Amino acid sequence: MTIAIGGYGRFSAIRDRHLGDVARRDLRPASPEGLSGIGRWMHETAVRDGEVVLADGIAHLFGKAECPRCAGVFNIANEYTSSNCPVM
Structure with missing residues (x-):
């Protein structure tokens, strides 16, 4: 699975x-x-600096995604963090 946030x-x-990105599901941005x-x-920093596109991307990054295979919903930032935590 891939998560896309961009243009x-x-x-x-x-x-x-061969087919590219299939079974797309829209992300659910955080308020x-x-x-x-x-x-x-x-x-807040992006909004303050007038970077509205970046602010929108950040809202999506900290929002939720749906797995196209199982329909499970998860927090994107939390999942990324737990998947990339160094093993102690």
């Missing part, structure tokens, strides 16, 4: 070598009011 869209999908910690700081 080509904001979605989760199954990446197929700016619901952000906390680093997500809130990043979003």
